[in-house]
Amino acid sequence: MIRIAKPPRLHGTLTVPGDKSISHRGLILAGLASGRSSLRGLSSGKDVASTQRVLRQLGVEMIPGRGGELLVLGKGAAGLKEPESVLHCGNSGTTARLMAGVLARQRFFSVLTGDASLRARPMARVVKPLREMGARIWGRQGDTKLPLAIQGGRLRGIRYELPVASAQVKTCLLLAGLGAEGETEILEPAPSRDHTERLFSWLGLPLQKEGPRIRLRPAEVPAFQLEVPGDFSSAAYFLALGALHGNAQIEIRGVNLNPTRTAFLRVLERMGARVQVSLLRQEPEPVGDVVVQSSRLRNVPVSLEEIPGMIDEIPLLAVVATQAQGTFELRGAAELRVKESDRLHAIVTQLQKMGAAIEELPDGFRGEGGVPLRGVAVNAGPDHRIAMALAVAGSVAEGETILRGERWVAISFPEFFDLLRQIGGTAQ
Structure with a gap:
């Protein structure tokens, strides 16, 4: 009180x-990059700490530096390891939905869960398109709620029209598309946060955006330095x-x-x-x-x-x-x-x-x-x-x-x- x-x-x-949305995306991309990335000004909130915790469970090393810097030793596209226990996303819907896209392309088994509030939130919006890409995913209540069990593997690019504007769903599919075969195309019904597209373009990844249409070809993420x-x-x-x-x-x-x-x-x-x-x-x-x-x-x-x-x-x-x-x-x-x-x-x-x-x-x-x-x-x-x-x-x-x-x-x-x-x- x-x-x-x-x-x-x-x-x-x-x-x-630091911006929470950019912090999540920066951490995940640094974990997928090959080599050492530097991030400064990350959000200090518990949601971003959940993303850090999940990445550490997948084998990503993070070393605190001076002046608020965090060094992330990226594992590359295929370098993440199968977690020994359930990946707990706390209260962070961003962590759960974005990491679902990452895990769907990894050739191992993983389980995402969260606190009571997060377990009540809808996950079908990412499960459906990821399944269309070839992912095997199961969850509670007809595969619509956490925990989600994910058997990752080979994905294929798809053309997907988002039923509602959602930066989280869009980013989930783009992260999956980085490791899919062929082109991933996303159509937005209305503009949503474009932090992911900006970061991808800044990193030189093969993303094209024309109005509501976003196209992405598979690519490796380079190491980078980012001030949030x-x-x-x-x-x-x-x-x-x-x-x-x-x-x-x-x-x-x-x-x-x-x-x-x-x-x-x-x-x-x-x-x-x-x-x-x-x-x-x-x-x-x-x-x-x-x-x-x-x-x-x-x-x-x-x-x-x-x-x-x-x-x-x-x-x-x-x-x-x-x-x-x-x-x-x-x-x-x-x-x-x-x-x-x-x-x-x-x-x-x-x-x-x-x-x-x-x-x-x-x-x-x-x-x-x-x-x-x-x-x-x-x-x-x-x-x-x-x-x-x-x-x-x-x-x-x-x-x-x-x-x-x-x-x-x-x-x-x-x-x-x-x-x-x-x-x-x-x-x-």
Whole structure:
């Protein structure tokens, strides 16, 4: 339990932890590379630690270096070893789905599992296309849930149309396609995070992207050096807080500004947020500094096409929308019901406790903004993103907010409350 109150002032400069999505992908590609790779600025969250643990069980050596560097001694395409025990992915859906693609092409047997929350999440979305590629995979509930047993072997490239936009499924198939016979082709119904495509192209791998179509030929991964930028999803909580609070100026340095991740920033700007962006570099991802100041916000429409680019920030957007002026409605986010929790239900019910005029829809929410929040006891459940969104709500509410479930921020952003206090926030 943690107590949060609205501070009189929020000012300061922050550096958020490394991007979680890039950290997962960088680690896995380094494990598949031939030779020694260097990664700096990796996410410190438990999800990325799960990917490191699984790779170590497969024989990948990792040596901590100076200044936050991690040296990864890659095993090459065929160098991973059969694990002696079950591969536990913790709470990390990214670890489970991406590693399924890697393991499907290895000529040994393995089992992926996770905690109770992860074992309830859907896995058919990766099992089906991997089976089409020739993989042998079995799981609970008709092969739709973890644990998944995988007998890896020879795969063939396929043409696959994703039923829903999913960066995890796309990456799973691309990782499998690196070791498949022939070309792998993926069609996306809408744009999703493109970290994998950017990393593949940066590494010189034979990937072609034309609109929604992605083509990949099999290839070996070279060793590389990668500096992971700050995680935009982590920065988003402070962008929202700076815009909502009446006396705030917050600078976030070295944050990832990939356009497939920053839909929340674009929506915030359309709402009237006073935001200044300074681009620092472009390769392999655009990175820059962002400054946000206290703003007068007004709700604006959010299109269905924007949802995949801000899927992790939608609970936070619900908080922002309740405090901006005007009515709001968001649809097309049913995917949030099968995350670490039912995030739509969780954020709506907890904001209602705080006095917000918001109601739940089958695939989103709607309501009337500008109704002040009041501090009450709220519960994030086992969900890191709900916990941080409610911490933002508590930091602009009148009176004290008692937040339960705060420990789950360690999944993605263990430094969250320390950084909140660093800029003047109250969290005890």
